[in-house]
Amino acid sequence: MYRWAYGGTRYISLLPGNVNRLVFLDRDGTLNEEVGYLHEESKLCILPGVPEALRKLCAAGFQLVVVTNQAGIGRGYYPEEDCRKVNAALARELGRSGAELSAFYYCPHHPENGIGMYKKECLCRKPGIGLFLQAEADFLGWPGAFTAGASDLENHFVAKMMPAGAFVANVSDWENHSMAEPTPAGAFTVGASDWENHSMAEPAPAVVFTTGASDWEKTEGYQSLMRLSADEAACLQEENRRDQRYKAFLRHCYMIGDKLNDTRAGHAFGIRSILVGSGYGREEREKARPGDFDEFFETLGEAAEWIVREERNSSLTD
Ligand SMILES: [Mg+2]
Numbered sequence: 517m518y519r520w521a522y523g524g525t526r527y528i529s530l531l532p533g534n535v536n537r538l539v540f541l542d543r544d545g546t547l548n549e550e551v552g553y554l555h556e557e558s559k560l561c562i563l564p565g566v567p568e569a570l571r572k573l574c575a576a577g578f579q580l581v582v583v584t585n586q587a588g589i590g591r592g593y594y595p596e597e598d599c600r601k602v603n604a605a606l607a608r609e610l611g612r613s614g615a616e617l618s619a620f621y622y623c624p625h626h627p628e629n630g631i632g633m634y635k636k637e638c639l640c641r642k643p644g645i646g647l648f649l650q651a652e653a654d655f656l657g658w659p660g661a662f663t664a665g666a667s668d669l670e671n672h673f674v675a676k677m678m679p680a681g682a683f684v685a686n687v688s689d690w691e692n693h694s695m696a697e698p699t700p701a702g703a704f705t706v707g708a709s710d711w712e713n714h715s716m717a718e719p720a721p722a723v724v725f726t727t728g729a730s731d732w733e734k735t736e737g738y739q740s741l742m743r744l745s746a747d748e749a750a751c752l753q754e755e756n757r758r759d760q761r762y763k764a765f766l767r768h769c770y771m772i773g774d775k776l777n778d779t780r781a782g783h784a785f786g787i788r789s790i791l792v793g794s795g796y797g798r799e800e801r802e803k804a805r806p807g808d809f810d811e812f813f814e815t816l817g818e819a820a821e822w823i824v825r826e827e828r829n830s831s832l833t834d
C-alpha cells in the first residue's frame with residue numbers, strides 16, 4: 517500500500533522503508549534482443565538470464581517498471597497497438613517464469629522524424645525523464661491515500677494529479693470541509709462505504725482521497741503514455757526533490773539500460789544507473805563521457821546482483 521500525504525506544496529511519503537523500491541528497465545536490448553524497431557511478437561526474444569535477474573529483483577522487494585522509447589510509432593513504422601501487444605507478450609512470458617513486470621511507459625514521439633502529432637520535442641523521450649515522473653506519480657499515488665489540508669485542497673493540485681473520477685472521500689471529513697466550493701470537474705466521487713472498505717492504518721486526516729486498483733486496471737494503466745502536463749511534471753521534479761524522505765526513495769531506485777540515453781535519463785531523474793553490455797551496451801560504453809553511468813555490467817544478471825548487494829549494504833546504514 518502506498519500512502520502519501522500532500523502537505524503544503526510537496527508530497528511527503530508516509531511509507532516505511534522498502535515498499536517504494538523501483539527498478540526502471542529499458543526494453544529493447546536490455547530485456548529482449550535488439551532487432552531494430554521490434555513490433556512483432558514473433559520476433560520477441562528474451563535475453564538469456566533475464567527472467568532470473570528480474571526474479572531476484574522482485575524477491576528483493578522491487579517493483580519493475582519498463583520505460584521505453586518507441587520512436588518507430590512516431591516514424592509511422594508501426595502503430596501504438598503493436599507496441600502494446602509486444603509489451604503484453606513480454607510481460608506474459610516473463611510472468612510465466614515468475615518475473616512480474618509492474619508497468620510499461622513508452623514514448624511514441626520523435627522530435628524530427630515524427631509524423632503528425634508524434635513529431636514533438638516531448639518530455640518523455642529518454643534522456644528526458646517524463647516517463648519516470650509519470651511512474652512516480654502513478655506508483656507513489658496509487659493505490660494509496662492522499663491527505664490534504666483545506667487550503668491545499670483549494671489549489672486542487674492533488675486532484676489534477678489523479679485520473680478523473682478516481683477519488684473517494686470520507687463523508688464526515690468531507691462534510692467538515694465546505695464542499696459548497698466547486699470541485700475540479702468530475703474529479704471526485706464521495707462515498708463513506710468506499711472509504712470504509714479501504715482499510716486505513718491510521719485515523720483519517722482532514723480530507724482523504726483514495727484511488728483503487730480497479731480504476732487503474734480499467735484504464736490499462738499498466739501500459740501508458742505520459743499523461744502529466746508540463747506543469748505537473750515540473751512540479752514533481754522541483755518540489756518533491758527538496759524532501760528528505762523523497763531523497764531516501766530515490767536512493768532505492770535504479771535504472772538499467774543498454775544506451776547512454778537510458779543511463780543519462782536515470783541520472784537526470786536522480787537515481788543510480790547501470791549500463792549493460794547487451795544490445796548497444798558495449799559500443800555505447802566506448803562513447804561515454806565521465807559520469808554517464810555508475811556501473812557497467814555485461815549482463816542484467818550481474819546488474820541485478822549488484823543492486824541486491826547495494827540494498828543489503830544500505831539497509832545496514834539506513
Ligand atoms: Mg535499448
Ligand SMILES: [Zn+2]
Nearest residue numbers: 623625638640
Ligand atoms: Zn515522448
